Amino acid sequence: MSTDRLRSWGTELRAVHARLREALALARETVEDSDAMGSTGAAGPAGTAGAASRDLLLYCWGFCAALSGHHRSEDAALFPQIEAAHPDLAPVLQGLTRDHSMLDHLIGELGRTLEAGALREETLRHLDGIEAVMETHFRFEEKQLISVLDALDLPDGGRQHYLGPLV
Template identity: 45%
Template sequence: MTDPAADRRTGERDRLVAWDRELRAAHERLRDALRVAREAASADAESAGRDLLLYCRGFCLALSAHHRGEDDVLFPVLQAEHPEISQTISALRQDHGMIAHLLGGLELAVDGAPAPDDLARHLEGIAAIMESHFRYEERSLDAILAELALDEEPGRVFGML
């Protein structure tokens, strides 16, 4: 008799080998969340206020959790196994700090009931840095992640729980 929970865990571990795909999938979900936040910011003032609280905060939390997972779980493993990419990891962590600062500015703006143009500027700035960061990260880590054997939950590593 087979144990369904054990079979599910084994299947999950087998799937985890594709960390490069997991990273790209997490980035796509975050791009989608940003798109929804931007749509909410461009809506009429009454609905924008309600939607922004939900979508912008949700986006901010998701992106922050994603970077925390990378900083706390993924990057230490990569640095230990591939010390030659220390400068890349350092640059990615620096990007995380810059994006956290921009997210803090967005959260303050949302709290202050800003004009839609102000929110659009915040979101545009985050979008530009985020996209540049994601592309650099994918380009720099793709080959290493494709070979990575890490027994962790993807949601924990990429903050997508």
């Protein structure tokens, strides 16, 4: 494996994290800009509620699916490779996996809230919670794993295999 490829795993992880941040920002903008999802729950002009609601669901579910897919790939493919090469990182990887479970729970709560016709402020609170855990998780993961990834010789499997759908 070439040195360029080895160096790029850390870059790939940062790029996926950046794309997930962008997807969350887009979902948040959709909620904030929605005329149909007022703080009182009142719908906007006729037909607006359905279109805005569909856009909101699209952006929120897209973000949620991308984040969950990224974490499933890390748990199933990337973390076992890291642990095999660096058994001393097992506690770090277990903590990151717990974060993934917490984020899955928060995503599930957001989904239930959206399906129940959540108000703007309630939806934003859910996105705030996801963002807070996600940011803390990403910073810790990058701090702990970038140098390891840059030196790790991963078997062929492709970027999506290790990092999920956004590579």
